[in-house]
Amino acid sequence: MRAQEITFLKLVQGDKQFQVPLYQRTYSWGREQLQRLWEDVGELVDQHLSGEAAAPHFLGSVVLAPGQIQAGGVQRWLVVDGQQRLTTLMLAFTALRDHLAKTGDPRGVDRVHRQILVNEFHEGLDHYRLLPTQADREAYTACVQSRAEAGGSDNIGAAYRFFLGALAEGQEATSDDRWIATVETVLKDLLSIVEITAEPGDNVYRIFESINNTGVGLSQSDLLRNYVFMLLPKRGERVYQELWLPMQQSLGPKNLELLVWLDLVVRGHYKTKQSEIYREQQKRLQPLAGDEDSLHREIAQLTERGRRLLRIIDPQRETSSALRAVLERLAAWGGQTHYPLALHLLDLVDAGSTTPDDAAEALLYVESYLVRRLICQTPTSNLNRIFMEAPKELETDRPAAEAVRRFLSGRRRRWPSDEELREAIHSKPFYWSGRPPQRSYILRRLEESYGSSEPVDFVKASLSVEHVLPQRPAPAWFDLLADETEPNQTPQELHDLLVHTLGNLTLTGDNAKLSNSPFERKQQILDSSALRMNQEIASAQRWGKAEILARADRLTERAVTLWPGPIGGVKPAGEEWPGWAELRAALVAMPSGTWTTYGDVAELIGSHPVPVGAYLGSNATVIGAYRVLTAEGKISPAFRWAEGSDRQPPQELLESEGVRFDPSGRAHGSQRLTAAELATLLGKDVTQPVSHDPLPDGEDAAAAERFRAQLQENWPNTSAGVLAALDFWRLQGGYVTYGRYEETSCFPMLDSGTSRRPHLIWPVAIYPVSGTVEVVFQYLKDRAPFDDTEQRRELLNRLNKIEGIDLPEAKLELRPSFPVRVFAEHGDEICGVLDWFVTTAALDLARRD
Known part of the structure; x- marks a missing residue:
């Protein structure tokens, strides 16, 4: 070779x-x-x-x-x-x-x-x-x-x-x-x-x-260690025993690798990639070859920095109470984005160049910067680079806290102002922001701001995010919203714009009880909660648009106090609203053969269908603009290509991609992407209610009975077919788990792994009240053998051969659904697909073994 x-x-x-x-x-x-x-x-x-x-x-x-x-x-x-x-x-x-x-x-x-x-x-x-x-x-x-x-x-x-x-x-x-x-x-x-x-x-x-099939190679820190001790022929044994080995043992392999990279970043080498650590450290240490005193000092400095890194990873090691508190909050936030700046600040504290209180204030600005950006859904693409640049770019003639605030307030660093924060809390779908622990963290901090005399122990409490206005509301909720709709707006459209905003969300340990209950029932449960924010919600007479927006205002005031804004605190003049960039990204993410609505896009970006239509009308060159249709699935009469364009009419173009239209010009509903599906394609964590408990030690009899009762009550002609298919699934070696919410969903589970390494997969989720069966391609794409696109496509094709099922290929990474009533007449055919699913998983297990 x-x-x-x-x-x-x-x-x-x-x-x-x-x-x-x-x-x-x-x-x-x-x-x-x-x-x-x-x-x-x-x-x-x-x-x-x-x-x-x-x-x-x-x-x-x-x-x-x-x-x-x-x-x-x-x-x-x-x-x-x-x-x-x-x-x-x-x-x-x-x-x-x-x-x-x-x-x-x-x-x-x-x-x-x-x-x-x-x-x-x-x-x-x-x-x-x-x-x-x-x-x-x-x-x-x-x-x-x-x-x-x-x-x-x-x-x-x-x-x-x-x-x-x-x-x-x-x-x-x-x-x-x-x-x-x-x-x-x-x-x-x-x-x-x-x-x-x-x-x-x-x-x-x-x-x-x-x-x-090669073995595990040497890490970057292994290569650095070998190089350093090659340069220490006389002192190597002593330096290794006294410094390197204790550091290696206290940090562990991953954190040691992280340390030698952070050491470079804090020194100003912020463009160094983690794959280039050894080369850059070697270049830095090369001039010290032959000078064992200097090399000894370098290892001692790295060891000291390692102890500081441990204080960031485990804040209980920090002796300053103010610094420990903010380090604990950042640890609860999660991730390592803040590590370069936090390590630099601890360097300054230990060198006597700043005080622990000043460093704590600086890290409060870091927390505020991260929280505000998440609430405002500011893109995170350059976030790591910003924090990697910080140690080198901070002004050194100012207190650390002031220097950090000035640095993060730079125009291109996008620290949202109070005005932007208020707009986002009112309109952005907060429930799709960041990761679930970060959303819970923000709600927890807002609850703590009430200063309760008996604060909740959040470490021990098992709390989750609850929608007060439910995600799947009963008709009574829509009756309430109908009084507050704008002209040409349906209650469903108003619901979609409000349901995921921060004003409608809280923390509770009673999520399963609350579910989509009427507000009167939710009031009773929330009123008995130990959380002040829940008691405040319970004191409302009703829960609609006015109450959600009023609560958004109250939460904004608390957020502004908890998380101070940038210097100046004014929204930059002339700068494009970030929502338009998110709109463009969403349209690019849409696979060919799909469409969406102005309302779906508005829900995603925290806007309204009218300005979305106006933006696309004046920017027809936006990639995929022709895929945005009216709520009825029709081409908007206002849509125009840019002047001089020779492109096909939008309907013809969509049809050439595979979108089907009925004779009245209405696009087929199965090919529509909802706001949640657009968010999923953008990589947002669109969490569904925790819906199953995949424990292999048996099925929950009470939950199974609830599922059967709900199915019989809502879909009596379908009940026998669904239950027969679940019995067939059990005969194939699977088992069934159930959701914990008022609508008791059902999941046919299969463990295609080993006793030491379980490998849980499931093909569908069945909802007995709404009458839908979700095909969970979104989860299957991360689970062998269905991480292979062809296997998911085969599952889709087999299901589509059954009358009444019409799953678009464009949703092979999402959760398309079909009506549960298909089980009534085609249960045997569905069992055939389930049999193929089990056989395919078994063959893959045999191959892996």
Whole structure:
């Protein structure tokens, strides 16, 4: 085998084709990996535009084996390893080509298409420079060919849409005309790949197997340790026993790795990636070779910094009560975003450069910054970089707290003002913000602000977030809301705009009792709560729009006091409202063959259908704008393409993507994406009520009886078919669990793992009151064997053969549903699909064993 470092352009140029063999998995990169790559590209673009010398960014290796060469044909290479990187970059170039087409650059379109994507003078499959596995091929070629169905629901389509959106947003954010050309340069010439080529006759599968079954490699901290002690021939044993080993034992492997990275960041090397720790530390320590005194001091300083890191991870170690309190709050918030700045502040405290109280105030601003951004749903894409830059950028001639507040108040760092906070608490769907523990944390802090004489012990209390106005309200709730609707607004639309806002949410340990009960019943339960905020809700006479907005005002006043705002505290003038960027991201995230409504988008971004319509009406070039329809599923009469556009009429374009319309011009409801589904596609944690308790030691008899009673009461003609299917499931080795809420949902569970490593999967969730059966693709995509798109597609296709079930392929990563009444006449067919599901899981278990 031979290896060479090469640019992507040089790798792919020429009459050649990279074929991904059948034994490799399908394309699997998700938003996290794509975002990380795009951030690296963005950094190189910024360096290039500012005139800095931009060193190529190393992506990794691609292992290739020569294939057959036909006379006059292309040189074929089997991609033994590295198909994820190769496919990702090809999709990035496909999106770049299509972005250039939208910006009116036909020469750029032609250049990218011919240089990168295709073998211009070859036809059929030889036309494509990359040929993915059969499972990915159709989705990939749709993107290369710019077909209407490009950008579907699978990972290939999602990656293509990601890059389309990233390019559009990047172009929007810059005033530099060179930006898009620089992106092309970076992708072609500044992404470095090691090309490893096998010899003819090598066993390709054996190479693949050996690459992917290697042992655990040395970590970055292991490499650093080996290097340091190589430079300490005389003192190595002593330094290791006295300093390194105790530090290693107290931190553990992961935190030691974290420490040696943070050590670089706090020193000002904030652009260092965690994969480059060893190289950067080696470069820093190289001049000290031969000076064992200096190296000894370096290890001692690292050890001291390690003790400070432990105070951040475990605040009980902190002796200052003020500093300990805020470190505990940040630990409860979760994540490591604040670690670089917190470690720098502890450095200052221990050096005597600031006081513990001043550092505590500085960290209060950090807490406020994180909380306000979450409530306002400010994008988190550059959050880590902001905190990594902080230690180097803080003004040193001011108290630490003032310096931190000034730094975080910088215009491009987006610390929401009081006005923005008030708007967000009124209108943003807080229930979809951040992670569940962070939402609970904010509500907990708001409750603590009441200063109860007998505060709740939140550590011991088992509390969860409760919607006062229920997510699935009974008709009486809609009757109440009908009195407060605006002209042309339905009670359901008003409900959707209010239900997830902070003013409608509280904490309770009685979530199962409250559920979708009438407000009078909720009043009784909340009034007996130990939480002051619940007693306040219980004192209201009714619970509708006016009460929810009034509570939002009260919570805003508490939030402003708890979490102080930036210096100046005024919303930046002339700056675009962040909700529009979220709208654009949501439309990019929509797979081809789907549509949504102005109301759904308004609910997602915390707006109203009218301004959403006005924004899209004046920005018809927004990617996917034609997919936003009226509440009835019709094209808005006000929708217009940009002047001079030669695009098809919206309905024709949607139909070419696979959206079905009835004769009156109404889009099929199964292909609509709700606000919750849009939020899921954006990566928001759209939590559903905790609905099952997958314990393998038996079924809850009382819950089972509630489910049967509700099913019989609401769907008497369907009850027998559902219960027969559940009995069939048990015969196949599964079991059934039930939800804990008033509507007792049902989950047929299967443990396809081992006694030591359970592997729980379930195909559907059955709701006996609303009469829906959710097919849980969203959960299956993270559970083998259904993490393979083809297996989920097979489940969808088998279900769709049953009359009455119509699941759109565009929802292969969501939770589409069908009516429970299908069980009445087609229970045997559903049992056939369940049998296939169990057999598929069993075959996968046998393969894994």
